[in-house]
């Protein structure tokens with residue numbers, strides 16, 4: 001099995017040392033409950049039909065139906081989907097949502113698709129996996145390379161297949177199709193609330209820090225503007241074309257406008273000190289808060305010693321691999337771990353699912369207030385676990401999640417009970 005999944009499991013094994021009676025859960029969590037692979041056969045604009053590999057994984061459903069996004073990415077593979085589904089299992093437990101973890105992907109580069117082709121890929125995905133999906137079984141949402149429009153097409157296709165209205169089968173939809181206000185910016189806003197709630201543990205100026213954002217997509221662009229509004233200076237931004245670092249500050253609104261016109265970050269103008277560089281180089285430029293918001297594994301054993309920051313807010317899934325944990329900790333870099341830092345997205349997806357199932361519609365204000373309360377509540381619990389065992393926030397997040405998963409697995413029936421002992 002490839003190293004990304006092994007790395008994810010390493011953190012689980014470490015957490016298990018702090019959780020009594022974790023052995024049955026560990027055994028169950030060694031492999032996903034089910035993973036389905038498919039080949040999507042899609043008509044392209046030039047008339048030919050192309051095949052795209054696709055997957056959906058339901059990792060663990062002990063705490064409820066599986067929940068997790070669908071990614072369109074040229075680098076997608078089954079190992080990555082399983083790893084992301086594994087992380088979703090822990091993320092939903094950290095956020096105390098009544099869900100297990102799932103994930104899906106299509107191996108396709110969205111940049112190589114025309115404006116019409118993504119809809120055919122989205123509909124083909126739902127046709128292939130419709131028997132896997134259900135509001136009480138497996139509920140997708142957006143991820144890298146997909147957005148509200150893609151979720152709308154997928155919901156429409158699912159409803160056409162089952163023959164009735166079923167908005168709760170997928171979240172992150174446009175608001176007019178049953179999406180929740182606040183979902184698009186929820187991952188970033190949840191991350192900012194996590195930062196706020198942990199401020200007293202972070203050695204940074206809460207209103208005047210230098211921030212670098214790696215990956216200026218949905219999560220990255222929103223976090224850049226939210227943090228700028230908090231008084232921080234955005235000194236670095238990047239996308240797949242490269243990075244820009246400007247100690248004088250970069251205005252996220254200008255970056256967004258530049259990108260909306262098809263511009264690349266590497267071509268942004270700026271002060272006389274501004275520099276264009278690779279994504280890897282940006283990670284090593286000075287910042288107080290570094291926000292990885294793109295792909296997994298960008299911070300690893302080979303560069304952890306050179307990451308020049310104080311706080312890493314992991315909006316991406318898995319941006320720091322397990323080999324880098326100890327080096328960052330030894331250098332006093334506080335990592336706010338992905339399974340907590342980016343849980344605002346799935347939390348608001350949960351609010352969307354609740355609204356779809358009850359027929360209620362919540363205001364933007366109500367969604368935001370609930371998200372803030374949820375992030376503050378779970379940050380407090382996370383700190384309690386970290387302080388009680390003198391462990392990092394990452395380890396505490398895994399311990400906290402594992403405790404909840406173990407409790408659910410035990411409630412389904414334990415060895416001790418069946419042996420007459422419990």
Ligand code: NAD
Pocket residue numbers: 142143144145146187214215216217218219220238239240241279293294295296315316317342343345346
């Ligand atoms: P997105 O597709 O909107 O944006 C991704 C951005 O990353 C794009 O700007 C792309 O150019 C850039 N990028 C791609 N490869 C890169 C690289 N090697 N280096 C730097 N930049 C690169 O995706 P998103 O929805 O913002 O998701 C970003 C990350 O956040 C992913 O890891 C995703 O799993 C995670 N996440 C997203 C959500 C959500 O609600 N969207 C929720 C939780 C976690």
